[in-house]
Amino acid sequence: MIWELELILYLFLVISGLVALKVRDLLVAVVMMSVYSFIMALLFVSMGAVDVGFTEAVIGAGVTGILFVVVVYQTTRKSKD
Amino acid sequence: MRSQFDSPIIVLGARLLTPYIMVFGLYVIFHGHYSPGGGFQGGTLLAAAVLLIRVATGRRVSRLQIQEFATTPLAVIGVIIYFATGFAVMITGGYFLDYGQLPIPGMDPVWLRYTGILIIEVGIGLAVMAILVMIFDNMVKGEDYA
Numbered sequence: 278m279i280w281e282l283e284l285i286l287y288l289f290l291v292i293s294g295l296v297a298l299k300v301r302d303l304l305v306a307v308v309m310m311s312v313y314s315f316i317m318a319l320l321f322v323s324m325g326a327v328d329v330g331f332t333e334a335v336i337g338a339g340v341t342g343i344l345f346v347v348v349v350y351q352t353t354r355k356s357k358d
Numbered sequence: 359m360r361s362q363f364d365s366p367i368i369v370l371g372a373r374l375l376t377p378y379i380m381v382f383g384l385y386v387i388f389h390g391h392y393s394p395g396g397g398f399q400g401g402t403l404l405a406a407a408v409l410l411i412r413v414a415t416g417r418r419v420s421r422l423q424i425q426e427f428a429t430t431p432l433a434v435i436g437v438i439i440y441f442a443t444g445f446a447v448m449i450t451g452g453y454f455l456d457y458g459q460l461p462i463p464g465m466d467p468v469w470l471r472y473t474g475i476l477i478i479e480v481g482i483g484l485a486v487m488a489i490l491v492m493i494f495d496n497m498v499k500g501e502d503y504a
Binding site: 327328331332335336339340343344346347348351 | 402405494497
């Protein structure tokens with residue numbers, strides 16, 4: 278694999294993880310978790326683990342995102358911050 | 359997400375995208391024994407297609423696809439397919455899930471292994487799809503999210 282491309286992927290991985298931790302809006306955090314999972318799947322595929330990457334893309338970026346969105350809309354925020 | 363009006367763009371996008379995800383999930387299940395993927399990944403893709411319709415259009419449309427009471431029997435049927443294949447091998451004298459001795463007459467052991475893995479993966483895909491849809495249905499608790 279081209280190492281410059283992998284470096285860019287690692288950079289986006291760290292950025293999306295930090296944004297998911299620091300952001301206030303929970304919906305944005307869920308979307309950033311999906312982006313994190315998808316970049317993780319790309320890295321798995323680039324390291325030769327195609328099956329693991331496939332599972333990560335389907336579960337992490339697909340179904341878990343939908344379930345987290347449902348959880349966000351079923352909970353309410355008590356404090357106004 | 360709990361909006362007061364139906365967005366036609368979202369409904370049309372979901373309807374356009376769902377059949378292709380389903381066909382790809384079936385491809386992943388039925389080609390699982392000689393390419394990446396298998397029952398679990400294919401079943402999850404089928405579940406993602408069903409959940410996309412459920413999130414985008416709400417109960418009025420999604421009950422035409424898979425009803426809520428149908429998920430538990432589907433999951434049970436998947437698990438029964440898995441264990442019936444395993445125990446059918448044990449009845450004819452082999453080990454559990456030893457596909458080479460499946461009781462199908464007129465096939466040599468290579469084709470028996472091929473067919474056995476295929477049957478197993480169909481069962482796993484059915485069970486995974488039904489259980490993921492069941493988790494979603496139990497989480498929304500009958501509320502409409504469209």
